[in-house]
Structures are given as structure tokens and as C-alpha cells.
Amino acid sequence: MGDIKILVVEDDSIEALDIKKTLESFGYSVPHVASKGEDAIRKAYEVMPDLVLMDIVLKGDLNGIEVAREIKKLDIPIIFLTAHSEEGMVKKAMFTGPYGYLIKPYSAIELKYGIELAIYKSNAEKELKASESKYNSLFDNLLNGFAYHQIIVDDENFPVDFVFLRINKAFERLIKLKRKDIIGKRITELIPDIKDTNPELIEFCGQVALTGESNVFEMYFEQFKKFYSITTYSEEKGYFATIFEDISQRRIAEESLKESERRYRTILENVQDAYLRGIRKVV
Structure with a gap:
């Protein structure tokens, strides 16, 4: 899993280090740990991680929800980390479309499966979007x-x-x-x-x-x-x-062909009539 990059956004340095070590033990790459929202946004654009683990409550001018709104523009899945006392914040966070929540304290297994599920869901959605985009392109470019x-x-x-x-x-x-x-x-x-x-x-x-x-x-x-x-x-x-x-051109061509056939039959019939009249005169 070393090719999967996870950006950690956590303002508690001890907890952030613990998360980083746990993720690396699972085989994930942690290119950066951000403690403030502004740093998280900058690093998200720079690193383009596959997933962001985001604490809802952060030090500084931006909280996790505000940071998530900006990172969402990059189409990067986010999992929020939250404490039981932050129920009101969780409700606000729902509007940013996160891929999951982990309630503190959580176990390493909960973290592992939460990440796997979020990445799987994100990849499935991207494949679906790509498929829809291809279908829409084919649909719009049909000749008929x-x-x-x-x-x-x-x-x-x-x-x-x-x-x-x-x-x-x-x-x-x-x-x-x-x-x-x-x-x-x-x-x-x-x-x-x-x-x-x-x-x-x-x-x-x-x-x-x-x-x-x-x-x-x-x-x-x-x-x-x-x-x-x-x-x-x-x-x-x-x-x-x-x-x-x-099929207008085809129908016009068909009508023209029918008209030509009618004229040919008329000419042929007239020639035959003239021939028969000529024979009668000779006789």
C-alpha cells in the first residue's frame, strides 16, 4: 500500500505522530502531517494525497470543516476524526460529503477498515464518473x-x-x-x-x-x-x-428510380404500340 498517500491533519502533535506510525505500519505513505488548516490546504494541493484524515477541531483560523470544503475541490476523499462532544460539528461536517467518521478514541483496526472503505468507495465513484463521461461522449457523438x-x-x-x-x-x-x-x-x-x-x-x-x-x-x-x-x-x-x-436522400433517390422506371415502361410501351401499328399497316 506504499503507493497510497494519506495526508494527516491533526493539531495534537502526540496523537498525530501516533496516527502517522499506525498508517505506516499498515503500509500507507504519510507525506505530511498538518496541524493547521492553512497548511493542510497548501499541502493537499502540493502532494495530491489519495485520502485525508482530518480532525474536525483545529487550531488557527480554519476548522476541519472549512478546510474540507476547499480540499473537496480536488476530489480527494476525507475521513473526519471527531470526539463524542462534537455532535453539532459533525452535523455541519455532513454537508462537505465526507467518506467517513472515526469517533475518538478509535482502534487501529477501525482506522484501517475505515480507510480501506473510503478508498474503495472513492475509486468506485471515479470509475463510475469515467464510465459516465465515456458514455456521454459516445451518446453525444452518435451520428444518428x-x-x-x-x-x-x-x-x-x-x-x-x-x-x-x-x-x-x-x-x-x-x-x-x-x-x-x-x-x-x-x-x-x-x-x-x-x-x-x-x-x-x-x-x-x-x-x-x-x-x-x-x-x-x-x-x-x-x-x-x-x-x-x-x-x-x-x-x-x-x-x-x-x-x-x-433517410430523405434515400427516399428521394428511390422515388427518382421509380419515376425513371415508370418513364422507361411508358417509352417501351409506346415503342411496342408503334411497332404493332407499323406491322398492321404493312399487312
């Missing part, structure tokens, strides 16, 4: 539009609307609206005439949200002059996700 919704039903449990809960950047680009103007809004607020122009949209999405059965369909939105392929799925009843792909 993504949105997450909650379905709204009437008294007979029939889908009548849905609310936008989350969208990515691609979705903003697709419908040319900003996230702040979409999140929390109903589809009927964003597109007031949606039930007239695309009455099946809410029905299709509602079926997915209520049954959990995925669906893929194509739809033209007059409001955006676009064709979209919409994939819908649900992992929780009452909620559903949609993936929008702009």
Missing part, C-alpha cells in the same frame, strides 16, 4: 439522433402524448431545435399539429413503451420536410428510446 421519452396515457391507458427527457446533439441538428427548448416538453408542444400530420407516431411509440416490443418504421414529417427511419425500444415500462435516421 437519439432521444429518451416518457409516454403519457389517458384514463383508459391509451397513449396520448410523450415527454422528451434526454436527447443528443445529432437529434438537435435533425429537428433544428436546441436541447433547452426540447427537454421536458411534450411532442404536442413542440409540434402542435402532430396528431393531424402524424397521428400514428404517438400510437406506435406508446405501444413500445407499454409492451416493451421494439418497432422500426419510416415516417415523413411535413414540419421538417424530412423522411426519418425511427427505431423505438423500451427497457422500462412507460419509457422508450428513439433513434432517428434522416
